[in-house]
Amino acid sequence: MKATQELNNLGQSLWLDNITRDLLNNGTLQRYIDELSTTGLTSNPTIFHQAIKNSQSYDSAIQAKFKNGERGEQLFFEVALEDITQAADLFRPVWDKTDGVDGWVSLEVSPLLAYDTESTLAAAKDLHARAGRPNVLIKIPGTKEGLPAIEEATFAGIPVNVTLLFSSEHFMEAAEAFLRGVERRIEAGLNPAVGSVASLFISRWDRAVVDQVPDSLHNRLGVTVGKRAYKAYQDLLNSPRWQRALNSGARPQRLLWASTGMKDPNASDILYITSLASPFTVNTMPENTLNAFADHGEVGPALPADGGDCEDVLNEFEKAGIDVQALATKLQEDGAESFVNSWNELMEVIITKSESLANVD
Numbered sequence: 028m029k030a031t032q033e034l035n036n037l038g039q040s041l042w043l044d045n046i047t048r049d050l051l052n053n054g055t056l057q058r059y060i061d062e063l064s065t066t067g068l069t070s071n072p073t074i075f076h077q078a079i080k081n082s083q084s085y086d087s088a089i090q091a092k093f094k095n096g097e098r099g100e101q102l103f104f105e106v107a108l109e110d111i112t113q114a115a116d117l118f119r120p121v122w123d124k125t126d127g128v129d130g131w132v133s134l135e136v137s138p139l140l141a142y143d144t145e146s147t148l149a150a151a152k153d154l155h156a157r158a159g160r161p162n163v164l165i166k167i168p169g170t171k172e173g174l175p176a177i178e179e180a181t182f183a184g185i186p187v188n189v190t191l192l193f194s195s196e197h198f199m200e201a202a203e204a205f206l207r208g209v210e211r212r213i214e215a216g217l218n219p220a221v222g223s224v225a226s227l228f229i230s231r232w233d234r235a236v237v238d239q240v241p242d243s244l245h246n247r248l249g250v251t252v253g254k255r256a257y258k259a260y261q262d263l264l265n266s267p268r269w270q271r272a273l274n275s276g277a278r279p280q281r282l283l284w285a286s287t288g289m290k291d292p293n294a295s296d297i298l299y300i301t302s303l304a305s306p307f308t309v310n311t312m313p314e315n316t317l318n319a320f321a322d323h324g325e326v327g328p329a330l331p332a333d334g335g336d337c338e339d340v341l342n343e344f345e346k347a348g349i350d351v352q353a354l355a356t357k358l359q360e361d362g363a364e365s366f367v368n369s370w371n372e373l374m375e376v377i378i379t380k381s382e383s384l385a386n387v388d
Contacts, residue, residue, distance in 0.1 A: 045068075093381040169200065169201040174204040225280050228285050233290075258337070297320045299316075
C-alpha cells in the first residue's frame with residue numbers, strides 16, 4: 028500500500044497545491060486521484076502566475092477572451108474558472124462520496140482586497156456564483172479585515188478556505204468568524220452545513236528563523252506551531268458551543284496544513300507531511316512533495332490531540348530570542364504582500380500575452 032493511501036486511511040485528506048491546464052488535460056490530475064489518494068486541490072496567485080507564464084496551453088483561451096473584449100483581472104478569472112471548474116468536476120465523485128466533507132477545489136479572491144472587507148465579500152459571492160460548482164471553496168485571507176467577510180460569506184452559504192493563517196490565535200479568529208456565520212444560519216432557519224477549511228502555513232516559519240536559531244532548532248518551529256494549532260482545533264471541536272452547532276447539522280471547519288513543501292535541502296523533503304499526520308485535517312502539498320511522499324514516505328504516529336511537547340519547544344524558541352506572536356503577525360503581513368506581488372506579476376503576464384496574441388491568426 029502506498030504511503031499516500033496509508034495517510035488517507037489515517038483520516039487525513041491529501042490535496043494538491045497546484046493547478047495547470049496541462050495537469051488537467053494530460054490525465055495527470057486524474058492519475059493523482061486514482062493512484063495517490065488525492066482528494067482535493069488548492070490554488071493561489073503564485074501558482075496561476077507560474078502556470079500561465081510557463082505554458083502555451085492558455086494562449087488560445089487568452090487570445091479568444093481578449094478579442095471578445097475581456098481584459099486584465101476579468102480575463103484572468105475567466106481563464107482561472109475554466110481550470111477550477113474542470114478540476115472541481117474531477118473531484119466531484121469524491122465530494123459526492125463523502126457527502127461534501129472532501130473533494131474541494133479552491134480559488135482565491137484578488138489579493139489586492141486583503142484589507143477591504145466589503146470588496147472581498149462581493150468578490151467571493153461573484154466567484155462562487157460564476158464557478159457554479161458546489162465543491163469550490165473561495166479563499167479569503169484571515170486578516171483583520173478578512174474576518175468579517177468570512178463570517179458574512181459563511182452566512183451567505185459560500186464555502187470558504189481561510190488563507191494566510193500563521194498561528195493558533197489566527198486559526199481561532201478564523202474559526203470564530205466561521206462559527207458566527209454558522210450560528211446565524213441556524214438562527215435564521217437555514218442549512219448550517221457550509222463547507223470550510225482554515226489554512227495554517229507551516230514552512231514559512233522555519234525559513235523566517237533559520238539564521239536566528241541554533242541548528243538544534245532548525246525546521247522545528249513550523250511543526251510546533253502546527254501542534255499548538257491542532258490542540259486548539261481539537262479543543263474547539265469538543266467545546267459545548269461547537270457541539271450545539273454540530274447537533275443542528277453544522278459541518279466543522281477543518282484545519283488545513285498549507286505551505287508544506289520543504290525548502291531546506293539538508294532536511295527531509297517530506298518532513299512536513301510525516302510530522303503533521305493527523306485525523307480530520309487536510310495537507311495540501313506541492314506536486315513534487317506529493318510524489319516524493321508516494322515514493323518514499325512513511326506514516327508515523329498521529330499528532331497528539333493535546334499538542335504534545337509544543338509549549339516546551341516554543342519556550343526554547345523564546346529563549347533563543349524569537350517572539351512567536353510578533354513573528355506570526357509579520358508572516359501574515361509578508362504573506363499578503365507576497366501574494367500581491369504575485370498578483371501584479373500575473374496581471375503583467377496576462378497583459379503581455381493578450382497584446383502579443385491579439386493579432387495572431
